[in-house]
Amino acid sequence: MIGKIGRGFTRLRDGLRKTRNQLGDGVRSIVKGRSSFDEGMWEEIEELLLRSDTGAAVAEEIVDELRLASGRWGKPDAEQVFSQLRESIATRLGGEPVPLQLDGGEGPAVVLVIGVNGAGKTTSIGKLAARLSGEGKRVLVVAGDTYRMAAMEQLAVWADRADVPIVKGKEGADAAAVVWDGLEAGVRRGSDVILVDTAGRLHTKSGLMDELVKVRRVIEKRLPGAPHEVLLVLDGTTGQNAIQQARVFGESLGVTGLVLAKLDGTAKGGVVMAIRRELDVPVKLIGVGEKLEDLQDFDPAAFAEALAPSDATPSEAQE
Amino acid sequence: MFEDLSSRLEGVFKSLRGRGVLTEDNVREALREIRRALLEADVHYKVAKDFVKRVEERAVGQEVLKGIHPGQQVVKVVHDEMVQLLGGTVAEPNITGSPPVPVMVVGLQGSGKTTTCAKLANWLKKKGRRPYLVPADPYRPAARDQLIKLAQANGHAVYEGPEEDPVEICRRGMQEAVRAAADVVLLDTAGRLHVDDELMEELRQVRATVKPHEILLVVDGMIGQDSVNVAEQFREKLGFDGVVLTKMDGDARGGAALSIRHVTGVPIKFLGVGESADALEPFHPDRMASRILNMGDVLTLVERAQESVEEGEAEELQKKLRKNEFTLEDFRTQLRRLKKMGPLSQIMGMLPGVPKDALQEVEKDGGKSLTRVEAIISSMTPAERTKPSILDGSRRRRIARGSGTSVQEVNQLLKQFGDMRKMMKQMGRMKKGKGKGRGRFARFPGM
Incomplete structure (x- = not known):
């Protein structure tokens, strides 16, 4: 495993530094100096988990697992507790990474990007465009957010940075029509991947959700088999509402993967476990920084490793 | 859940x-x-x-x-x-002093600062103030365009100087505001991570330059456990006087409000409750408490109802109800009023104990059935509306055609209306016996 992690892992680890320190150092300092497993200790560990937005249910379950395991241990040992904690976390994050499905067969692969306002859709598309373009793919971005003021200009700047073409409509234009034009252009140009931006909307607004369903239908109609990915972008600092967002967007639009944006610098990451507990939709990408290369494929094992490293001083051990 | x-x-x-x-x-x-x-x-x-x-x-x-x-x-x-x-009482921002009064709007990326600035400008204008907007975010692509367009769409004065160092933008913005005879200046700063020391330093410089009377921290209402870290960091490194909690028109419970207020002692001042530039409400602690506990928000509901009912009308309506003189005409007026109060699902969401799936049903319907009912009534003659008994088969067919519905739907509505009148009659009797008062609401806290 260590072989395939490299610079990417370092960035991931740096991005999750806060959560990791919280978990790792936290558990050690809680367990240290205790001669027996008492209620106070379990409570403190539960709080530690809650702090990273695991939600009450996940936190309680993990503590129960620790409690159960503690029967075998005799007396508290920080490393034993920590290694069980890691295992509990790794199990919850899911097994193998699920890569983006970007094989469009004959035509281009279409990626529809959706989410609530301010989650980080446009920025994620910008980064993804740069990455795919860097891998030699012909990328086209479609500015499907015709609602928010200057949203198209924002995407245009990103398209420019990534050096990929963009299809825009007029502000206030019908989003579905702009997307249709975008697909036309993509087919004409022989694009490999078309990234479709959409206006942010709260999942509770049925009218706006219907509009998104229409965009999806238009894509299905123009390119049978598309969209190949429907990515829901979640703000990494969002709390338990993230589950509700994933659920409602999933029901209406058939979300194929999650993008967890803005995970850097915060004490987050736990919400991934909460979502996995409630829904069967994989996290595919995570944003761990502001640089173009900070949008990474989500690797459950690496994420668990970054959250709770097996070694106390992982930087020396791995590089 | x-x-x-x-x-x-x-x-x-x-x-x-x-x-x-x-x-x-x-x-x-x-x-x-x-x-x-x-x-x-x-x-x-x-x-x-x-x-x-x-x-x-x-x-x-x-x-x-x-x-x-x-x-x-x-x-x-x-x-x-x-x-x-949560603070007990409603807290307003401090925008008094010799004009132009500078107000700094700060927060994390994507929390809703730019939208909030436009909403604040609308709120100020309604209060008779002359707001001036300054886009001080040269980092996020097109952030400046966004604010300028929002300002123009809502008829606010806005600084359109060159994109440069934020401190310089703010300094010049203040000067321009004087020229534009504005009395409150809203400075829309760049979003940043609370752990980004460089950008926090920049905010401190802006503060030192414009000496704001009010610094508002904009926080996403859906934020999780990090709310406290964010608030603590902003307080430590910059300081702020009030919080705006955004995206509260969704189904987030808004526990961040409680956390931030408790940890920093700084009051929440506004809630962002929708996409339109008027969707900004002063923060009411009691209502927020009900929301966090999922106990409904009867007070806001009552207030909205009051807003949409003109004075005297309510009394008139009560009288009619009591005397059983409620006509289809009155019914249509009520329907229109209900629509004015906002989406039906949102209204129902303010009632305590309404199950989620019921809300989703209504949400799906999106008020369509209400619109059909309204169309049916509108296709009737005034005489028919006051005296539905004259509605024979031919009249019903005409109404169905005119409203684009079916005779069955017309019949259904008339039957429902009949049932409703019967029920009202009974309620009228009950009311006389029991007397008036707020007894019904007594079980809801805060009433």
Whole structure:
């Protein structure tokens, strides 16, 4: 495993530094100096988990697992507790990474990007465009957010940075029509991947959700088999509402993967476990920084490793 | 996924009825439910812990738990404590002083600063002020364009100088505001991570340059446990005087409000409740408490109803209801009023104990059935509306054609209307017997 992690892992680890320190150092300092497993200790560990937005249910379950395991241990040992904690976390994050499905067969692969306002859709598309373009793919971005003021200009700047073409409509234009034009252009140009931006909307607004369903239908109609990915972008600092967002967007639009944006610098990451507990939709990408290369494929094992490293001083051990 | 706290607590205490004795286990279980409700609402774990402790002190060992409805009583204690924590009264921003008064708007990326600035400008304008907007975010692509376009769309003056160093933009913006004879200047700063020292330093420089009377921290209403870190960092490194909680028109419970207020002591001043530039409301602690506990928001509902009903009209309507003179014409007026109050699902969401799936049903319908009913009534002649008994088959067919509905739908509406009148008649009788008052609402805290 260590072989395939490299610079990417370092960035991931740096991005999750806060959560990791919280978990790792936290558990050690809680367990240290205790001669027996008492209620106070379990409570403190539960709080530690809650702090990273695991939600009450996940936190309680993990503590129960620790409690159960503690029967075998005799007396508290920080490393034993920590290694069980890691295992509990790794199990919850899911097994193998699920890569983006970007094989469009004959035509281009279409990626529809959706989410609530301010989650980080446009920025994620910008980064993804740069990455795919860097891998030699012909990328086209479609500015499907015709609602928010200057949203198209924002995407245009990103398209420019990534050096990929963009299809825009007029502000206030019908989003579905702009997307249709975008697909036309993509087919004409022989694009490999078309990234479709959409206006942010709260999942509770049925009218706006219907509009998104229409965009999806238009894509299905123009390119049978598309969209190949429907990515829901979640703000990494969002709390338990993230589950509700994933659920409602999933029901209406058939979300194929999650993008967890803005995970850097915060004490987050736990919400991934909460979502996995409630829904069967994989996290595919995570944003761990502001640089173009900070949008990474989500690797459950690496994420668990970054959250709770097996070694106390992982930087020396791995590089 | 999230049950009403009242009913959960009722469940915990149910077994006690008739016995009247509480064991320590009962209490512990109740407190656990409360804590869980708070955590599910994204209240910071530490705040939840302190909070439960306080509720415990107040509730345990008191008469509260010996009453007939200990669950309800505990909920009331929880609600009261929460209102107090949330600040008790409504706090307004400080925008007095010699014009132009600078107001800095700060926050994390994507929290809604730019939109909030436009909303604040609208709010100020309604108060008779002359707002001036300054886009001071040269980092996010097209952030400046966004604010300028928003300002133009809403008729606000805006600084359109070159994109340069934010401190310089703000300094010049203030000068331009004087020229534009504005009296409040809203400075839309760049979003940043609270751990980004360089950008925080930049905010400090802006502060030192413009000397704002008010710094508003914009926080995403859906934020999780990090709310406290964000607020603490901004307070430590910059300081702020009020919080705007955005995206509160969704189904987030807004536990961040409680956490931030508790940890920093700074009041929440506004809520962002929609996409339109007018969707900004002053923050009411009591209503927020109900929301966090999933107890509905009857007060806002009543207020909205009041807003959409003109004075005297309500009395008139009551009289009609009592005398059973309520006509289809009146019914249509009420329908239109209901629509004005906002989406039906949102209104229902303010009622306590309305199940989620019922809300989703209504949400799906999106008020379409209401529109059909309105169309049917509008296709009637005034005479038909006051005296539905004259509606024979041919008239009904005409109405169905005119409203684009079917005769069945017309019949259904008339039957429902008939039933409604019958019910009103009965209610009218009941009311006379029992007398008026706010008794009905007495069980909702804060009423």
